[in-house]
């Protein structure tokens with residue numbers, strides 16, 4: 042492993058207000074550990090930044106010493122780009138402040154914040170911005186790739202609510218990006234990932250949400266999957282945008298509202314979210330119950346912040362993960378065949394198939410308005426290969442890959458960069474499609490040497 046010369050490391054420690062951690066020092070292994078346990082890399086140095094100046098200094102230091110740079114928000118990215126071998130890891134996880142201006146309905150967010158940090162601060166004012174569905178995910182990586190969750194049908198993607206950002210670029214400068222300021226960069230970071238620099242501050246638009254919403258699970262037997270999926274497909278075609286419903290196929294966790302004999306068996310669950318008036322909620326979500334003969338349901342009024350954490354127990358860090366993902370404009374019968382076939386042969390109790398619903402406000406934005414361009418995507422299929430022991434690597438990855446192949450004919454050509462694994466570099470062009478040449482031009486302007494390349498890389 043490359044080691045930093047003692048003198049250089051000492052110099053770095055003198056300059057950084059946060060923490061500089063070298064191999065062998067206390068906290069090194071904790072700091073390099075990320076969500077996906079498949080990733081085991083050893084940076085030459087980890088800089089736990091305390092502010093934008095630390096980021097600027099780290100970027101300049103890495104560049105001057107020829108060190109690879111990786112950027113870590115909350116370390117959730119499945120491809121593991123947050124951590125590098127032998128390079129400098131810019132660890133932003135200590136920069137977590139969220140400041141809300143309730144009158145202006147805006148939040149200023151540091152890049153180490155998790156979704157839970159953002160939700161808690163904004164919900165204290167009855168406000169929220171659309172983010173993902175697992176509260177320990179980082180706001181930074183999620184936003185820079187697009188970002189979607191329960192509020193997306195109503196208020197768009199996370200990038201659609203990004204008003205401005207501050208970024209440290211490859212030359213070490215700290216600059217702004219917004220409609221008025223470096224508008225090309227502002228366009229590029231709304232979907233272009235970590236290609237253009239290190240974001241040190243996000244500004245989001247907020248919307249009134251909750252703080253109580255109606256949400257929960259309806260769980261159906263797996264042998265009714267086809268009729269439930271057909272009814273779901275029909276329902277979401279005309280469902281109002283304050284309702285969002287995702288589909289999860291997995292083995293049933295030991296949920297208290299399910300009969301014991303269902304635990305561990307394949308099921309299809311509808312995850313139901315309704316942000317409107319709780320008084321009308323039962324009537325609005327009632328039709329979903331009749332999609333099949335329920336094993337059980339648990340849907341009720343709860344704080345939005347709690348629902349945002351509902352899936353956390355199934356998505357804890359430390360497991361081995363290999364994901365595949367497709368976008369769909371429609372759910373054809375062929376897509377349903379593939380989902381049901383592979384939902385019926387889950388290789389472990391942690392593997393699952395998620396079908397997220399986007400549509401609504403996210404679809405009303407032109408494809409060239411932001412770097413994220415899949416404005417026709419209605420559903421995102423996420424195949425979660427997830428297991429604990431390396432001995433299962435081969436068969437779990439094979440399941441995910443075979444499912445991906447089987448569903449490819451029914452998917453749209455696009456891809457969501459935030460769900461791509463490290464071996465999917467050949468899908469980056471498809472992910473950006475006709476926006477790619479413009480992204481490459483902007484990359485040439487802000488990072489001509491491709492200093493920031495540990496990402497779903499856009500070639501300058």
Ligand SMILES: Cc1cc2nc3c(=O)[nH]c(=O)nc-3n(C[C@H](O)[C@H](O)[C@H](O)COP(=O)(O)OP(=O)(O)OC[C@H]3O[C@@H](n4cnc5c(N)ncnc54)[C@H](O)[C@@H]3O)c2cc1C
Nearest residue numbers: 114115116117118122173174179181182183188189235240
């Ligand atoms: C369990 C789980 C659930 C998820 N659910 C959703 C979901 O509901 N909706 C959704 O849209 N996505 C979801 N995702 C995907 C998620 O958006 C990506 O994994 C995202 O990259 C996570 O961001 P992070 O900051 O935690 O990741 P990190 O691994 O820390 O960062 C990922 C990459 O983003 C870039 N990056 C991070 N911070 C910065 C920065 N400040 N400046 C520049 N570049 C930066 C870097 O290239 C870095 O390698 C989920 C992921 C997981 C693991």
